[in-house]
Amino acid sequence: MELDERKMCILKAVIDDYISTAVPVGSRTISSKYISGLSSATIRNEMSDLEELGYLVQPHVSAGRVPNAKAYRLYVDSMCEGDSLVEEESKRFREDFISRLNQLNDVAAGAAEALSDLTQYASVVMMPKQEELRINSLQLVPINRATALVVVVTDGGIFRDSILHVSDMIDHDGLYAISRILTERLQNKTLREAQEFLNVFVTNAPFEQQVLGGIADLAGKLERQSANDNLKLFGSHHMLQYPEYYDVDKARNVLHALREKIGLIDLLKDNAQSDFSVHIGAESGIQGMGDLSILTAFYEVGHGHRGAIGVVGPTRMPYPKVMNTLRIAGHALSEILTANYNN
Amino acid sequence: MELDERKMCILKAVIDDYISTAVPVGSRTISSKYISGLSSATIRNEMSDLEELGYLVQPHVSAGRVPNAKAYRLYVDSMCEGDSLVEEESKRFREDFISRLNQLNDVAAGAAEALSDLTQYASVVMMPKQEELRINSLQLVPINRATALVVVVTDGGIFRDSILHVSDMIDHDGLYAISRILTERLQNKTLREAQEFLNVFVTNAPFEQQVLGGIADLAGKLERQSANDNLKLFGSHHMLQYPEYYDVDKARNVLHALREKIGLIDLLKDNAQSDFSVHIGAESGIQGMGDLSILTAFYEVGHGHRGAIGVVGPTRMPYPKVMNTLRIAGHALSEILTANYNN
DNA sequence: ATTAGCACTCTCTATGTTCGAGTGCTAATT
DNA sequence: AATTAGCACTCGAACATAGAGAGTGCTAAT
Numbered sequence: 001m002e003l004d005e006r007k008m009c010i011l012k013a014v015i016d017d018y019i020s021t022a023v024p025v026g027s028r029t030i031s032s033k034y035i036s037g038l039s040s041a042t043i044r045n046e047m048s049d050l051e052e053l054g055y056l057v058q059p060h061v062s063a064g065r066v067p068n069a070k071a072y073r074l075y076v077d078s079m080c081e082g083d084s085l086v087e088e089e090s091k092r093f094r095e096d097f098i099s100r101l102n103q104l105n106d107v108a109a110g111a112a113e114a115l116s117d118l119t120q121y122a123s124v125v126m127m128p129k130q131e132e133l134r135i136n137s138l139q140l141v142p143i144n145r146a147t148a149l150v151v152v153v154t155d156g157g158i159f160r161d162s163i164l165h166v167s168d169m170i171d172h173d174g175l176y177a178i179s180r181i182l183t184e185r186l187q188n189k190t191l192r193e194a195q196e197f198l199n200v201f202v203t204n205a206p207f208e209q210q211v212l213g214g215i216a217d218l219a220g221k222l223e224r225q226s227a228n229d230n231l232k233l234f235g236s237h238h239m240l241q242y243p244e245y246y247d248v249d250k251a252r253n254v255l256h257a258l259r260e261k262i263g264l265i266d267l268l269k270d271n272a273q274s275d276f277s278v279h280i281g282a283e284s285g286i287q288g289m290g291d292l293s294i295l296t297a298f299y300e301v302g303h304g305h306r307g308a309i310g311v312v313g314p315t316r317m318p319y320p321k322v323m324n325t326l327r328i329a330g331h332a333l334s335e336i337l338t339a340n341y342n343n
Numbered sequence: 344m345e346l347d348e349r350k351m352c353i354l355k356a357v358i359d360d361y362i363s364t365a366v367p368v369g370s371r372t373i374s375s376k377y378i379s380g381l382s383s384a385t386i387r388n389e390m391s392d393l394e395e396l397g398y399l400v401q402p403h404v405s406a407g408r409v410p411n412a413k414a415y416r417l418y419v420d421s422m423c424e425g426d427s428l429v430e431e432e433s434k435r436f437r438e439d440f441i442s443r444l445n446q447l448n449d450v451a452a453g454a455a456e457a458l459s460d461l462t463q464y465a466s467v468v469m470m471p472k473q474e475e476l477r478i479n480s481l482q483l484v485p486i487n488r489a490t491a492l493v494v495v496v497t498d499g500g501i502f503r504d505s506i507l508h509v510s511d512m513i514d515h516d517g518l519y520a521i522s523r524i525l526t527e528r529l530q531n532k533t534l535r536e537a538q539e540f541l542n543v544f545v546t547n548a549p550f551e552q553q554v555l556g557g558i559a560d561l562a563g564k565l566e567r568q569s570a571n572d573n574l575k576l577f578g579s580h581h582m583l584q585y586p587e588y589y590d591v592d593k594a595r596n597v598l599h600a601l602r603e604k605i606g607l608i609d610l611l612k613d614n615a616q617s618d619f620s621v622h623i624g625a626e627s628g629i630q631g632m633g634d635l636s637i638l639t640a641f642y643e644v645g646h647g648h649r650g651a652i653g654v655v656g657p658t659r660m661p662y663p664k665v666m667n668t669l670r671i672a673g674h675a676l677s678e679i680l681t682a683n684y685n686n
Numbered sequence: 687a688t689t690a691g692c693a694c695t696c697t698c699t700a701t702g703t704t705c706g707a708g709t710g711c712t713a714a715t716t
Numbered sequence: 717a718a719t720t721a722g723c724a725c726t727c728g729a730a731c732a733t734a735g736a737g738a739g740t741g742c743t744a745a746t
Contacts, residue, residue, distance in 0.1 A: 069624035080663040237580035281412035320423040
C-alpha cells in the first residue's frame with residue numbers, strides 16, 4: 001500500500017482542516033467540506049489506510065484523526081507549493097517589516113520594559129506629546145556608504161533614532177557638516193515646523209536634497225506615530241503566572257483588555273497633575289478593570305513636559321514593593337531625561 | 344462600630360495572607376499563623392464585622408474572606424509604611440534599572456519582535472557571536488552637557504548604542520574629533536581588543552580620559568552580554584490564543600519551556616549551515632518540544648557572520664504562510680545588515 | 687469578653703450515566 | 717472491483733448525584 005493521489009488529497013484536506021479548526025477531523029467532514037464526490041465511508045477506508053501508513057493518529061477510538069509530524073513533514077515538503085503568498089501581500093509584509101526595523105526603541109519604552117521585568121507585572125508608559133517637543137540638535141551618523149543613523153535630540157531629551165537610506169555616497173565630514181547646519185536651522189522648531197521647513201528647503205546639491213527629504217519623512221513619521229500610539233504596553237504575559245488567571249478565559253480577557261488599552265490613555269492623562277497614584281480595582285473607572293489595579297508615576301522631561309509610567313496587575317498585589325519599584329523607575333527616568341534636557 | 348486597632352491588625356493579616364496565597368483566608372489561618380493570642384472564633388466575629396464594614400468579601404458562604412478594593416485602599420494608605428524596601432535593595436534596583444536604560448534595542452531584536460507580531464507566534468533570534476565582530480567606526484553624539492550617545496558600527500553592521508555619562512562639559516566639535524581619532528585607532532579590532540587597547544591608552548586630558556574609560560566599560564558590557572544572552576525570545580504570549588493551550592497547565596509548560604530556551608540555542612547553532620529549516624514536533628530533538636514546531640531562517644551579517652531568526656508555534660500551524668513570512672524576515676534582515684556592512 | 691461546640695452551607699472531587707460523534711465491518715449497489 | 721448504505725460498537729464530553737471538607741454563624745459555657 002502506498003500513497004496514491006487520492007490519499008494525498010484526503011491527507012491534505014485533513015491537515016488543512018485541522019490547521020484551521022484544531023479539532024480532530026472526521027470522515028464526514030472531509031466528505032462534505034472537501035471532497036464531495038466521495039462518501040464518508042470511502043474516506044473512512046482511506047483514512048484508515050493513512051493511519052496505518054503512519055500519517056494520521058486517532059486521539060481515541062471514536063474521534064476523528066489528527067495529523068502527525070510525518071504528515072506535516074510531507075505537507076511542508078510537497079503539498080503547499082501553490083499556497084505561497086500573492087506577490088502583493090508579500091511586498092506589503094516586506095515593507096511593513098522594514099519600516100519597523102528602522103525605528104529603534106526609545107528610552108521610555110526601555111524603562112517600561114525593565115519595570116515590567118522587575119515587578120513581574122504588566123507595565124505601561126505614556127510618552128509626552130511629541131508635537132510639543134522642540135528639536136535641540138540633530139546628528140547624522142554614517143553607518144556605511146548608503147545608510148546613516150539619524151539621532152534627534154529634543155528639549156525633552158528624548159532622542160529618537162532612525163535609519164536613513166540614501167543611494168549616494170556618504171562622506172563622514174560631509175555628514176557632520178550637514179548635521180551642524182541642520183541643527184542650527186532646526187533648533188527650537190517642533191517636529192511639524194521642522195518638516196515644513198525641510199519640505200520647502202532647496203539646495204542645489206542632489207545628495208543633500210536626498211538627505212533632507214529623508215529627514216523630513218522621518219519627522220513626519222515620528223509625528224504621526226506620536227499621535228496614536230504614545231501609549232505602550234509591556235510584559236502582559238506576566239499576568240499568566242498569577243492564580244487569578246489560571247482560568248484561561250479570564251486570562252484571555254485580561255490580556256485582551258490590556259492590549260486594547262481601553263481607557264488607560266485617559267487615566268494616564270487625567271492624573272497628570274499628581275506625581276504618584278494608585279487605582280485599585282474599579283476605582284479607575286475603566287471598564288473591565290474590576291480586578292485589576294494600576295499604579296502610575298509621572299516623570300519629567302524638562303520644559304514641563306510630563307510622561308507617565310505605570311504598573312498593571314491584579315488587585316491582589318504586593319503594593320509596597322511595587323510602589324517602591326515604580327517610584328524608583330519614575331525617578332530614574334526623570335533623572336535621565338531631565339539630565340538630557342539641562343543642556 | 345468602627346475600626347479599632349485589633350480589627351486593623353486582623354485586616355492587615357488577611358490582606359497579607361491573601362496577597363501571598365491568592366486563596367480566601369479563613370479565621371483559623373489568621374488565628375494560627377498571624378495572631379496566636381486569639382481563637383478562631385474571636386477572629387470569626389471580627390471578620391464578620393469587617394465584612395459588614397465593607398472591607399472583606401466572602402466568595403461564598405463557606406469560604407474564607409477576600410479583601411476588597413476598599414481594604415486595599417486602606418492598606419496602601421496607612422498600613423504599609425514599614426514595608427518599604429531596605430536601602431540596599433532599593434539601590435540595587437536603581438542601578439539595575441539605569442544600566443538597562445542605557446542599552447537600546449538592536450536591529451535583530453526588533454526584527455524578531457516584528458516577526459512575532461506578524462505571524463502571531465513566538466519568535467526567537469540568535470545574534471551572531473559578538474566576540475567575532477570587528478569595529479568599523481565609532482561615533483559620539485552629544486545629547487547634552489553631561490551625556491553622549493555612543494554608536495558603534497561593526498563589520499556586521501550591527502550598531503549598538505549606549506548612553507555615556509561624563510561629568511565634564513562636552514563640546515560638539517571636540518566629540519567629533521575624538522570620534523574620528525577613536526575610529527582610526529579601533530578600526531578592525533574586536534570588542535575585546537578595543538577594550539584592552541582603551542584600558543592602556545592614556546591621555547593627559549582628564550576629560551578625554553573619562554570618555555575613553557566610559558567607552559571601555561561599554562565595550563566590556565557588550566561583550567559580557569553577548570556571551571550569555573545572544574538568544575532572545577519574543578511574543579510567547581501569542582501561544583495562549585491557540586486552543587491547544589486552553590488548558591492552563593499546558594500553557595504554563597510551554598511558556599516555561601520557551602522561557603528556559605532549553606535546547607533552542609543548540610538547534611539554532613547546529614543548523615547554521617542551511618538557510619532555512621523546519622523542525623516539526625519531536626524532530627527537533629528538544630525535550631518538551633513534542634507538540635511544538637520551530638522554523639528557522641538564517642541571516643547574513645557580512646564577513647560571513649551568521650545569525651538565526653525563527654518562529655516557534657504548535658505543530659498545527661499554517662506552514663506555508665509562516666514560512667513565507669519568515670523567509671521575508673530573514674531576507675530583509677540580511678539585506679539591512681549586509682547593506683550596513685558594504686562599507 | 688472570649689472560646690468551645692455544633693449545626694449548617696457551599697464548593698470540590700469522585701463516581702455514575704447518558705448522549706453523540708465517529709469508527710469499522712458487512713452486505714448491498716453500481 | 718470499487719463504492720456506499722447501514723448498523724453495532726466505542727469512548728469522550730457533558731451532566732447529574734453523593735460525600736468529604738472547609739469555613740461560617742450562633743449559642744452556651746467559661
